[in-house]
Amino acid sequence: DSGVTQTPKHLITATGQRVTLRCSPRSGDLSVYWYQQSLDQGLQFLIQYYNGEERAKGNILERFSAQQFPDLHSELNLSSLELGDSALYFCASSATGFGYTFGSGTRLTVV
Amino acid sequence: AQSVTQPDIHITVSEGASLELRCNYSYGATPYLFWYVQSPGQGLQLLLKYFSGDTLVQGIKGFEAEFKRSQSSFNLRKPSVHWSDAAEYFCAVGDGNAGNMLTFGGGTRLMVKP
Numbered sequence: 001d002s003g004v005t006q007t008p009k010h011l012i013t014a015t016g017q018r019v020t021l022r023c024s025p026r027s028g029d030l031s032v033y034w035y036q037q038s039l040d041q042g043l044q045f046l047i048q049y050y051n052g053e054e055r056a057k058g059n060i061l062e063r064f065s066a067q068q069f070p071d072l073h074s075e076l077n078l079s080s081l082e083l084g085d086s087a088l089y090f091c092a093s094s095a096t097g098f099g100y101t102f103g104s105g106t107r108l109t110v111v
Numbered sequence: 112a113q114s115v116t117q118p119d120i121h122i123t124v125s126e127g128a129s130l131e132l133r134c135n136y137s138y139g140a141t142p143y144l145f146w147y148v149q150s151p152g153q154g155l156q157l158l159l160k161y162f163s164g165d166t167l168v169q170g171i172k173g174f175e176a177e178f179k180r181s182q183s184s185f186n187l188r189k190p191s192v193h194w195s196d197a198a199e200y201f202c203a204v205g206d207g208n209a210g211n212m213l214t215f216g217g218g219t220r221l222m223v224k225p
Contacts, residue, residue, distance in 0.1 A: 002154060031211070043201065043215035056212050090154060098143055098162075098205050100213070102154035 003027070004103035006091050012109045018079040021106045025072055025093030031055070032074040033100065034066055038087035049074055081110045113138040113204045115216035123222040124192050132187040132219050134202030143205035144185040145213065146176055150198045158200075161185065172196070197223045 003026035013019055025032050034046040045058035049068035060066075063081075068074045078085060086109050092100040114137045124130055136142055143162055147155040159170025166178040176187045185202060199220045203213040 002156075004154075033212070035213075042217050043203075045212040045214070048212060058212055092155075094211070097207075098145070098160065098211050098213075100157065102147075102156070104152075104154040 002101050002103060004091055004093050004101050006089075006103035006106050008106060009104070010107050010109075012111060013081060015081055015083060015110055017081050017110075018077065019081065019108065021076040021078070021089050021091075021108070023074045023076070023091030023093075023103060025074070025091075026095075026101055029093035029095050029101070030072065031094045031096075032068055032072070033092040033094075034060075034074070034076050035090040035092065035102075036087045037090060037105070038084075041087075043090075046076070078108070083110050086110045113142070113206055113214045115202050115204050115214055117200075117202055117216035117219050119219045120217070121220045121222065123224060125224045126194050127191050130187075130189045130192045130196070130221070132200050132202075132221070134185045134187065134216060135183050136185060136202070136204045137183065138204050138206075142185075143207060144176075144178060145203040145205065146170065146174070146185075146187045147201045147203060147215075148172075148198045149201065149218075155201065158187070192221075192223055194223045194225065197221055 005024040030051045033048045037043045046060040048056040066076045088105045090105045092102040116135045145160045146158040199218045202216040
């Protein structure tokens with residue numbers, strides 16, 4: 001157990017739907033990162049939050065959004081889902097800098 | 112923008128043999144470099160990292176990596192592979208100017224023959 005908790009582990013949904021992925025960082029970690037792992041794009045950085053504020057943005061679609069709450073957990077919201085959004089979504093957390101710890105991911109399947 | 116290339120998509124080695132996984136990066140400044148391992152159905156586990164200093168970095172599980180600035184490489188090595196090392200390995204470069212985001216290579220899948 002890495003200490004980073006992601007729920008749910010698996011999610012199957014239909015095209016056009018909206019889902020929310022949840023991440024609880026390791027105790028004491030202020031930064032949360034979201035990554036997408038797909039067969040065609042590989043591992044891609046989506047977005048980072050630090051202590052509730054957006055810190056950096058990567059290749060995140062406009063249909064996707066995220067937030068970090070006062071208790072430091074984070075949610076990634078994916079809307080108007082398409083088949084191509086099927087992927088593993090990883091959350092990672094760190095206290096400072098690059099000391100990432102990854103969660104075990106949420107596997108999203110869009111049918 | 113930074114990029115990472117892992118030239119070998121698949122590598123098969125015999126148990127007990129030595130291993131070298133290649134990684135080449137493109138980054139304008141002094142890079143922060145990482146190797147992660149991903150077992151099936153698992154998240155990514157950090158094997159080792161290079162920030163500065165000694166160019167030969169020791170990591171967990173008996174792995175090491177060598178930073179060669181002249182070749183823009185950060186190859187991962189292990190002297191004797193165990194069957195449990197079968198997994199996918201990712202090299203990554205970190206951008207400290209962009210919120211510590213990581214750019215990953217495409218990964219190398221390691222298979223170990225008994």
